[in-house]
Amino acid sequence: MLKSHSLLLVATTCLSLLSTLVSSHTVITYPGMRGDNLHTTGNITGLNGSDIAGTNGLGVGNDNTYPYGMQWIYPCGGMPMSTNRTNWPVTGGAIGIQPGWFQGHNYALFYINLGDGTVPENYSLIMQPVFGIVGPDNLAYNGSFCLPQVPLPANYTAVVGTNATIQIIEAAQHGAALFNCVDITFADPKDVPEVTPDNCANTSDITLQYVYSTNSQTSNAEVLCSSKVTWMASIPLALMVMWGLL
Numbered sequence: 071m072l073k074s075h076s077l078l079l080v081a082t083t084c085l086s087l088l089s090t091l092v093s094s095h096t097v098i099t100y101p102g103m104r105g106d107n108l109h110t111t112g113n114i115t116g117l118n119g120s121d122i123a124g125t126n127g128l129g130v131g132n133d134n135t136y137p138y139g140m141q142w143i144y145p146c147g148g149m150p151m152s153t154n155r156t157n158w159p160v161t162g163g164a165i166g167i168q169p170g171w172f173q174g175h176n177y178a179l180f181y182i183n184l185g186d187g188t189v190p191e192n193y194s195l196i197m198q199p200v201f202g203i204v205g206p207d208n209l210a211y212n213g214s215f216c217l218p219q220v221p222l223p224a225n226y227t228a229v230v231g232t233n234a235t236i237q238i239i240e241a242a243q244h245g246a247a248l249f250n251c252v253d254i255t256f257a258d259p260k261d262v263p264e265v266t267p268d269n270c271a272n273t274s275d276i277t278l279q280y281v282y283s284t285n286s287q288t289s290n291a292e293v294l295c296s297s298k299v300t301w302m303a304s305i306p307l308a309l310m311v312m313w314g315l316l
Contacts, residue, residue, distance in 0.1 A: 096141070096240050096248055099214055100166030100270040101156045103252050104149035145185070145193050145237060146251035157257035158236070160228045162197075162221040166270035167238065169203055170211035178203050179241040179281065184223050185251075186234050193237040195223035199281075206275040215278055216270035228256040 097103065140148035169178055182198035185191075198220050205211060222228055233255050240248040263269070 096238065096250055097168045098166070098238055098250050098252055099168050100164055100216065100265070101158055101252055101254065103250055104146055104152050141248040141250060142246060144247075144249055145190075146235070147249040149251065151189060151235075152253040155233060155253045155255045157262050158254035159259040159262050160230050160256040161259055162219055163259075163262065164216060164218050164265040164270045165198075165220050165236065165238070166214060166216040168212070168214040169240065169276070170205050170209075170213055176205050176208040177243055178205075181237075181239040181241075182217075182220060183237045183239070184226070184234055185237060186226075188233040190235050193235070195226055197221060197223055197236070202279045202281050204277045204279065211275060213273040213275040214271055215276050216265075216272050218265060218270070230256055230258055232256050 165182060167180070169180075179200055179202050180198075181196075181200050183193045184195040184197050185193040186195060198217065203215065205213065228234070233253070236252050236254060238250045238252075240250075242248060
């Protein structure tokens with residue numbers, strides 16, 4: 071008898087059984103992103119079976135191509151640090167995402183982290199705990215969502231004029247992670263352009279939901295994947311309720 075299961079793990083198990091091959095990619099619509107990393111270049115021919123990601127093991131081909139796509143590359147989807155940074159409020163601020171740029175985003179899990187400094191040593195500072203999305207279908211779609219007030223990490227104090235990087239991670243339906251980043255400079259809120267539905271919008275075809283834990287009285291995989299088990303809470307994120315479908 072299993073005392074405690076994370077429905078995050080249940081979701082991964084169920085979706086791996088239900089999902090098809092996808093070519094999912096995500097775009098940060100606000101405050102921006104390092105650059106266009108929606109590319110898949112080169113091919114897997116010549117990569118040996120023990121290291122199908124290339125000689126460096128990071129998904130980059132031997133000729134610096136991306137046969138599996140750039141966005142799969144940690145930590146920022148294969149993109150170098152930006153030379154032109156975006157001002158972002160020192161008190162925390164908005165983040166907008168378009169998840170359905172390509173097919174494969176009927177379901178997904180998102181993480182938002184912060185890397186401190188101009189060249190972060192890691193991206194382990196959690197800004198927004200994991201949450202899930204439910205899109206209209208598994209085909210490409212134009213919908214987007216906006217978190218109007220993503221907080222700073224716990225016990226982290228930002229200083230006006232200092233640099234950091236916001237990292238967006240999407241756990242795709244087949245379990246792999248997509249990475250995207252935006253390089254920021256912390257600024258006084260009055261020096262940051264106003265967030266409006268024009269630059270950070272919610273559309274009605276995407277639902278954001280909590281991921282939570284519950285007790286389970288069985289380890290039967292069939293039961294865990296049944297319709298009686300909800301892998302994300304039915305209550306949308308409070309932030310989305312506050313923001314509304316503007």
